[in-house]
Amino acid sequence: MASRAPRSIRIAALVLAGCGPAPAEPCTLCALTDANNYSWSGALEVQQWQLQAGADVQLSWPQLTHDLYGGALDPAEDVERVALLAMPQLSPAEVTEGLASDKLLASDAALIVFCEPDGTRCPLSDFELFGSDLDVEAYFVEDTGTWVAALLTADDTIASVGFLLPEADSLLTEVEFTDDTSTLTVAVDLESLTPVLVPADQSFVVDWSGLTHDGLGNDLSIDTIDRLLVGRLDGSPDSLEAEVYDLDNTADPVWTLDVSGSSADLGALVGETAFGGIDGEGSWVLALYCTACLNPAPRFATLLASP
């Protein structure tokens, strides 16, 4: 455990060194602010295919083994739906940017249809909307913008995403999604945030009503926050960059809580044990999630430090 001590010291040092206006006293009623929040940025790369316009294009993914955020998946079991969206006003680059930053609106899509896969494949002709067959192939013609096919898991996490471009001259009618079809490179900044100073070995209350922006840089609607996580990471805070999408599994111990409103008593956290506050081991993180949002990255994540 000797290796962990310097990390705690480092967090404290960040506070003492003046990385943001650190509170002098630990809080038991902790008002979270934008200064406490991490920042997230992502670079998304998406493969695109020129496909025969009007064709009953076959989508398949038998070799897909990881989702967009690095989680392992079974291609036959874990891809529960495929969403197909036509975005007539947006280029592939604009869709990529919108997906990464979570800024796409429903009105950006002229058409959204869904397919429940037969194994690991969905032809365009199987896509429908609430039981209505919309003859998707008839829509899939040139000059209808960027078509986005998103493979979704049970909780609507994007397993993979690809761009389909209808071209009259193309003869291609099949595409196969692999782990290389879409890649997301994430950069997380935890060094610029002001850690939240809390007492050791004691639960506390957090209030996030004062947050105005999420870690992605977007305006934050408080009402979308519906899950809270507190956990300890063995690695340094830097390791959160790799683990930001998987804190449930990488933090140990970890506690979670379904939340509504804008505050929560962490005494209500659910984990293998009751939450009794943080200790001096490892790096402690508190994250707030919007589970209905497209990007599953925490809307808020901060480090907890004790004196």
Added chain:
Amino acid sequence: MTFTAAKLRLPPLSCPGTFRHSRVPVILLLLAGCQPASDGPVVDADCPVDQDLFASLAPRLAPVETVVVAAWETTEAVEARVLYVDTNDPDSTLSTPWSTSGTAGLINLLGLRPNRTIELQIEARGAGDATDSERRCSPSATLPTGSLPSALPETVVTTFDEGRDVLGWHTVAVIRSDDSLATIVDAEGQFVWATEVASPVFRATLSVDGTAMLSNQPADLWTGTGTLWRTPLGEGDVTRIDVVGSHTDFVELPDGTLATLGWTNRLYADDTRNLLGDTIIEVSPDGTQTIVWDIFDHFVPSLSGQYAPSPAAVGDEQPQLEEWSHVNSISYDAASDDYLVTGSFNHSVMRIDRGTGDMVWTLTDGGGATDWQVNSEERELELPHSAQLIDDHTVLAFSRGPVGSEADPAACAWVTELALDDSTGAANPLLHYSSNDCVTVPFLGEARRIDGGNTTITWSPAGRISQIDADLSVVFQVDLDLGAAFGFGEWSADLYRSDDL
């Protein structure tokens, strides 16, 4: 004037009881949105507090936690209303309509934002005291509103032309891939009421009596059961009415009768052709269900070609069920007691006499048997999906356009207003509007004329509601995040119906 809560028999703290007698620090109470009872009336400082009149005042949250249920008792019969204010906006005191005279009352405070602190008072006056000359008020009480379902998508107001928009409320269905919600959106594009109902629901609308949200879950098979849901805005039980074949749309009549589109079929060509058609089914307040209109009684299908297989078919139904009339919206005109429905089979608006079930007229834009023929160089009615009778000779309609056809696979949807000219039999366009960014609407879609002359447009699958003025300028627009859609809805100037309090 000073008073104590005990003397008034009011709770010392108008917050959930877990805090009431605990030693929770005041700052925690404030964080939770709770405040001790005030030392004086702060909602309306000019209204004299009568501590002897109000025997009790116990505000509480309804199941939808943005609704504050204000219930009170008085020591004498009075008319009363609730004065209330969101403490985030302390300069905007609101009031409910007056209640009828009595010694007890209950009013649901509607239109409140989630997670806000609401301060309220009951204002009383003698029966018939229209001048409010002897008004008296209760002490103030405070209550935090709760949260709305986390399944709600975020809204983004993309246009807000203050002064040109007509302020009001949209009750509207929100449809996601796995769940649906009946919601109310305020004039600033924020959700103020929402509840998850069965999925999908296509229309959400306030009940005529103003006490409930009505919504519909369509049948997925033509012999299946659709459901009309009634969810109290405040407290009470959710009720349901199952209607075989109920699909797509419904409307409530002033007497509480519900009229829903229904499905029926008819066999043709020596029983080798099986065509799906539509009905109107009325559900009276006592639950009686009556088919008041059957399209097969008024139109003879052309059998020259095959219609598309219907997704509402039951299994491998033989002969194959063909999607023929595809009636997809219904509205009601109280002045004439007529229904308006839209049909895809002839790109028409059909006006139906409710009392007899007879056709009053048919308006089409494509030739064929019709009473009114559109007179325009532009296409004005194509796959219409809503129609509203503005007056006896003016129709507002929403058209999805030729979506999905090879001719125009990404057609913009549009709204058209047509004036019916008795002398020529022509329907002349008064208005034709499509969005500058060409919104495609392959599913639902609706336009409604609202108070003040503006028009609201619900571009359903695009997750957008627009309000345009007479100059066709967008004066208000709200968009949903990607992944959610609007269904059908309704615009209301006021959430309160004064005659039901």
